[in-house]
Amino acid sequence: MKPSRRLLLLLAVTTGCATPKGPSVAAEAYARALEEDRLSDAYALTTGLPEGEQGFRDRYKDATARRERAASVRAVVGELEARAPNLIVERRQDAWRVVETRPSDEAKAVLTRFLNAVDARDWEKAWSLLSxxxxxxxxxxxxxxxxxxxxxxxxxxxxxRLALRGNVKVTNSDAAFPLGADRAVRLVLEEGEYRVAAIE
Structure with a gap:
């Protein structure tokens, strides 16, 4: 997921908004604060960085970097998504809509992407899908x-890949694709998204 989408996703989840107004307003306020070099205000609208506010200030000390980040945030406001375990909500036509998917479908989609990345030798992509x-x-x-x-x-x-054809055992925290003999491909939920924890 792109950094800008991740920020907006986290804003949507943490603000608990029921309409597109909340995250859209937060995203616009963040972009505007960056453009106006109000980095403390912009940082206050994020979930923080491991290196703290000073790291954020270092990242956006250049006006060009601030403008580019503001533009990238505004570019995806219309594609906002909010995720939680067993729930995805998307912004569609200026309203929030629940995406009617089953957790097992999401787990299968992530495992398929992981296996495809491995087959394609796209190690960066495969690594990004690990827990x-x-x-x-x-x-x-x-x-x-x-x-x-x-x-x-x-x-x-x-x-x-064969396990993908079978049943998936889903809980609130993980999904398992049985392989027999007490073995399974296991995915775990992290920040509302499945990640591959083990393939045996």
């Missing part, structure tokens, strides 16, 4: 190297 503990353990290059060195890696990917 947070796995992403902290790997870099995209290390993930590639470990995958290529692991003799059973291709077989695990093949079995994961």
């Amino acid at each position: 947070a503990p796995q992403r902290s353990r790997y870099t995209p290059d290390r993930f590639r190297d470990d995958f290529q060195r692991e003799p059973l890696a291709r077989e695990r990917v093949r079995r994961a």
